[in-house]
Amino acid sequence: MNSTDLIVVVVLVALFLLYKYLETIKELIFSNDDAISAVNSSSRDIAHVLTENNKNYLVLFGSQTGTAEDYAKKFAKELTAKFDLNVLCGDLELYDYGSLNELPENVIVSIFMSTYGEGDFPDGAVKFENFISTASESSLENLRFTVFGLGNSTYEFYNGAARKVQKYLQAAGASLLGSIGEGDDATGSTDEDYLTWKELIMGELKNVLSLDEQEQKFKPSFQLEILDTIDSNTSLGEPTKNYLPSALLKGEINGPFSISEPYLGHISNSRELFKSDDRNCIHSEFDISNTNLTYSTGDHLGIWPSNANEKVEQFLVAFNLNPETIFNMRQLDPTIKVPFPLPTTIGAAVRYYMEITGPVSRQFFGHLIQFAPNNDIKEKLTILSNDKNKFQTEITSKFFNIADAILYLSGGIKWETVPWGFLIETIPHLLPRYYSISSSSSLDKDSIHVTSVVENSIEPKSNTNVVGVTTNLLRNIQLAENKMLGSESNPLPVHYDLNGPRDLFRDYKLPIHVRKSTFRLPTNPSAPVIMIGPGTGVAPFRGFVRDRVNLLESDRSIKLGKHLLFYGCRNEDDYLYREEWIQYATILGESFEMNVAFSRVPGTPKIYVQDKLREQSKLIWQLIQDGAFLYVCGDAGRMAKDVHKTLLDIVMKEKGVSEDDAIEVIKMLKTSNRYQEDIW
Ligand SMILES: Cc1cc2nc3c(=O)[nH]c(=O)nc-3n(C[C@H](O)[C@H](O)[C@H](O)COP(=O)(O)OP(=O)(O)OC[C@H]3O[C@@H](n4cnc5c(N)ncnc54)[C@H](O)[C@@H]3O)c2cc1C
Ligand SMILES: NC(=O)c1ccc[n+]([C@@H]2O[C@H](COP(=O)([O-])OP(=O)(O)OC[C@H]3O[C@@H](n4cnc5c(N)ncnc54)[C@H](OP(=O)(O)O)[C@@H]3O)[C@@H](O)[C@H]2O)c1
Numbered sequence: 001m002n003s004t005d006l007i008v009v010v011v012l013v014a015l016f017l018l019y020k021y022l023e024t025i026k027e028l029i030f031s032n033d034d035a036i037s038a039v040n041s042s043s044r045d046i047a048h049v050l051t052e053n054n055k056n057y058l059v060l061f062g063s064q065t066g067t068a069e070d071y072a073k074k075f076a077k078e079l080t081a082k083f084d085l086n087v088l089c090g091d092l093e094l095y096d097y098g099s100l101n102e103l104p105e106n107v108i109v110s111i112f113m114s115t116y117g118e119g120d121f122p123d124g125a126v127k128f129e130n131f132i133s134t135a136s137e138s139s140l141e142n143l144r145f146t147v148f149g150l151g152n153s154t155y156e157f158y159n160g161a162a163r164k165v166q167k168y169l170q171a172a173g174a175s176l177l178g179s180i181g182e183g184d185d186a187t188g189s190t191d192e193d194y195l196t197w198k199e200l201i202m203g204e205l206k207n208v209l210s211l212d213e214q215e216q217k218f219k220p221s222f223q224l225e226i227l228d229t230i231d232s233n234t235s236l237g238e239p240t241k242n243y244l245p246s247a248l249l250k251g252e253i254n255g256p257f258s259i260s261e262p263y264l265g266h267i268s269n270s271r272e273l274f275k276s277d278d279r280n281c282i283h284s285e286f287d288i289s290n291t292n293l294t295y296s297t298g299d300h301l302g303i304w305p306s307n308a309n310e311k312v313e314q315f316l317v318a319f320n321l322n323p324e325t326i327f328n329m330r331q332l333d334p335t336i337k338v339p340f341p342l343p344t345t346i347g348a349a350v351r352y353y354m355e356i357t358g359p360v361s362r363q364f365f366g367h368l369i370q371f372a373p374n375n376d377i378k379e380k381l382t383i384l385s386n387d388k389n390k391f392q393t394e395i396t397s398k399f400f401n402i403a404d405a406i407l408y409l410s411g412g413i414k415w416e417t418v419p420w421g422f423l424i425e426t427i428p429h430l431l432p433r434y435y436s437i438s439s440s441s442s443l444d445k446d447s448i449h450v451t452s453v454v455e456n457s458i459e460p461k462s463n464t465n466v467v468g469v470t471t472n473l474l475r476n477i478q479l480a481e482n483k484m485l486g487s488e489s490n491p492l493p494v495h496y497d498l499n500g501p502r503d504l505f506r507d508y509k510l511p512i513h514v515r516k517s518t519f520r521l522p523t524n525p526s527a528p529v530i531m532i533g534p535g536t537g538v539a540p541f542r543g544f545v546r547d548r549v550n551l552l553e554s555d556r557s558i559k560l561g562k563h564l565l566f567y568g569c570r571n572e573d574d575y576l577y578r579e580e581w582i583q584y585a586t587i588l589g590e591s592f593e594m595n596v597a598f599s600r601v602p603g604t605p606k607i608y609v610q611d612k613l614r615e616q617s618k619l620i621w622q623l624i625q626d627g628a629f630l631y632v633c634g635d636a637g638r639m640a641k642d643v644h645k646t647l648l649d650i651v652m653k654e655k656g657v658s659e660d661d662a663i664e665v666i667k668m669l670k671t672s673n674r675y676q677e678d679i680w
């Protein structure tokens with residue numbers, strides 16, 4: 001063997017080893033503190049991990065924003081509490097499924113799956129989808145499984161991913177226990193759908209596995225430890241461990257930035273876009289110059305919120321918690337990772353890590369029964385947690401959050417009997433909110449803009465002020481940065497600690513990360529573009545149009561195709577970026593055309609974007625024939641559907657075809673990526 005051969009052999013061996021360990025390396029690099037994972041295992045092989053950790057039940061989830069994860073964990077926790085099972089609960093992306101047909105005897109698999117796009121799986125579950133969709137007939141005949149889907153029936157492919165799980169697994173010979181459960185966000189009934197499904201499945205499991213039911217008692221997955229000093233390793237609300245003083249000593253965080261490692265973005269500019277007193281829309285610009293954070297026009301920005309002072313205070317009072325208490329959590333179950341950076345304080349956890357303001361679930365009430373402060377309240381709790389109609393009228397319809405609800409029940413008595421460990425394990429983690437980026441990565445290389453409508457309303461029934469966590473934070477920052485905090489005409493509903501843990505967020509910084517999307521302009525600038533985005537739905541189109549402005553300014557000889565923008569708002573007061581569009585039009589010339597629908601101008605009829613589309617019916621059809629790309633952004637509830645319907649009408653009318661044929665035309669546009677939606 002000469003030296004060249006030797007080098008070849010060495011390189012081949014190295015490549016082989018690299019290949020073999022790539023998954024392990026990837027896990028090390030991208031390991032996410034928040035994810036539950038089989039920490040006690042050297043392997044991704046699902047049967048191996050189960051055996052190694054002595055588990056006898058498997059709960060897996062595919063989740064994009066945490067809802068499916070939440071339900072999966074609740075389900076796992078209840079299986080443990082009720083039947084004393086040893087449950088492994090993990091993200092589908094953590095394991096390989098080659099051994100799915102060889103799980104230890106009597107292990108049943110429960111899958112929780114949310115749906116995106118056209119019935120697509122969440123990003124982390126795509127490999128699992130590939131595996132089950134190509135599994136051969138009877139290759140999974142030993143497998144017994146249950147499915148619960150998380151979806152929203154306003155979308156066309158309602159619970160598409162969960163339904164596919166059932167279809168593929170059954171095609172491979174696996175048997176479904178009970179029936180598939182489907183949670184529907186649209187009707188706000190996910191919780192009730194889950195409870196109904198869960199009751200049936202638990203009964204089924206009890207029979208099939210001959211389980212003994214015990215009285216439900218909270219079994220902690222962590223042992224709490226109270227500490228007495230704060231040091232440089234104690235989290236005071238830092239987004240990840242890498243932002244702790246002890247870690248920052250070792251240098252700046254260079255990225256790559258992702259949902260497991262956000263960038264601390266400085267809001268260099270922010271302003272109010274609405275002119276009315278009663279509604280607010282905030283334009284925020286995050287400085288990303290000299291960073292490794294990059295984006296493309298059409299992506300989403302994840303913004304990491306923190307809870308408002310008033311809400312933190314109310315929660316601490318309701319449960320009689322001392323915010324100064326410093327604690328650590330030791331894993332009792334190696335497959336369940338700690339949910340946030342530890343050690344930390346109760347105050348920091350409530351402010352930065354726990355979702356304390358959303359609606360309360362009936363199931364949470366069920367779990368609380370064991371900790372009710374007295375028998376009277378226990379009785380009330382039991383009744384409400386068992387009666388969905390009563391729960392709806394007494395709690396949900398009043399827009400109560402957890403603290404509102406329990407104080408209402410107890411008539412103001414504090415719930416000091418509820419263990420802190422239970423709250424940490426039962427209340428969901430505060431997660432980033434996503435915003436359609438409204439800047440252009442070519443024109444605005446150094447900044448990311450977002451356009452957010454502030455969620456702030458008074459619910460007449462209970463007179464509760466219902467506020468969104470992130471959007472009110474962005475509004476507070478806007479007012480503070482422009483030295484207007486305190487001078488607003490209507491008092492702010494909530495206030496925040498804008499300086500953050502150890503002043504980390506001082507000077508208007510927030511943790512952010514970019515999530516890639518597929519919402520993209522055609523690469524050929526001469527292709528016609530039709531953009532439909534009423535309200536905040538116009539956000540990504542500001543980015544699109546700025547992209548085209550930049551392109552034309554770099555080369556005046558480029559021939560742009562027609563770019564039509566259909567925008568809708570109530571009146572002049574909420575007309576977003578009104579002055580900017582005029583500027584863009586002067587640069588883009590005839591190729592840019594704006595159609596604005598006003599819905600609430602006194603003395604004139606209500607006009608929506610789809611009415612404007614109808615007016616231009618002939619042109620729209622002509623542009624579609626010329627290869628136009630269509631984009632719809634904004635409200636998925638009604639707007640996107642109404643626009644879809646209008647486009648069908650336009651095809652039927654102008655092409656002179658039946659509804660079925662028009663449906664085919666629209667489908668074809670969708671599959672060839674010429675009809676894209678960014679709706680929420
Ligand atoms: C892909 C995508 C893109 C998006 N793009 C944009 C965008 O460009 N611009 C934009 O403005 N938004 C956008 N959104 C929506 C955005 O992500 C947030 O959902 C929105 O801003 C509200 O966030 P928040 O934290 O302020 O409200 P949250 O705190 O999450 O509250 C959500 C809603 O629940 C209500 N609520 C609060 N407490 C209760 C209670 N106890 N009971 C009942 N209801 C309650 C709030 O008033 C609010 O309406 C997008 C969403 C997605 C998924
Ligand atoms: N998925 C969601 O839950 C969702 C999505 C987007 C917005 N919203 C809510 O809406 C509020 C404001 O959001 P926004 O600024 O984006 O929108 P917006 O200001 O409420 O609405 C923008 C324009 O769209 C019009 N519109 C209403 N229904 C429509 C339909 N079916 N088809 C076409 N146009 C329609 C509105 O008219 P009129 O209101 O005058 O009828 C208005 O002119 C927020 O508080 C947010 O909570 C909810």
Ligand SMILES: Cc1cc2nc3c(=O)[nH]c(=O)nc-3n(C[C@H](O)[C@H](O)[C@H](O)COP(=O)(O)O)c2cc1C
Pocket residue numbers: 062063064065066067068069114115116117118119120122150151152153155156157158159160185679680
């Ligand atoms: C952008 C977007 C697209 C969605 N597409 C669908 C869909 O096609 N079908 C469906 O049933 N639900 C759809 N949903 C609803 C989600 O599946 C549902 O909200 C679910 O609870 C999210 O679960 P997760 O937090 O675990 O990802 C969509 C939600 C969003 C925000």
Ligand SMILES: *[C@@H]1O[C@H](CO)[C@@H](O)[C@H](O)[C@H]1NC(C)=O
Pocket residue numbers: 040052053054334
């Ligand atoms: C974790 O792994 C070690 C070594 O393989 C083993 O001794 C231990 O029992 C495992 N722990 C659990 C809880 O499975």
Ligand SMILES: *[C@@H]1O[C@H](CO)[C@@H](O)[C@H](O)[C@H]1NC(C)=O
Pocket residue numbers: 231232233246
């Ligand atoms: C913080 O943690 C690091 C690594 O775990 C350790 O080396 C260091 O001594 C700790 N610092 C303090 C103050 O405890």
Ligand SMILES: *[C@@H]1O[C@H](CO)[C@@H](O)[C@H](O)[C@H]1NC(C)=O
Pocket residue numbers: 252253254255290291292
């Ligand atoms: C970007 O990343 C590289 C490599 O990780 C690093 O050397 C560089 O300092 C980073 N730049 C900034 C501005 O963080």
Ligand SMILES: *[C@@H]1O[C@H](CO)[C@@H](O)[C@H](O)[C@H]1NC(C)=O
Pocket residue numbers: 152154185186635636637638680
């Ligand atoms: C379900 O979709 C509709 C339309 O976007 C929306 O109004 C509703 O808020 C969604 N539900 C949730 C909880 O996201």
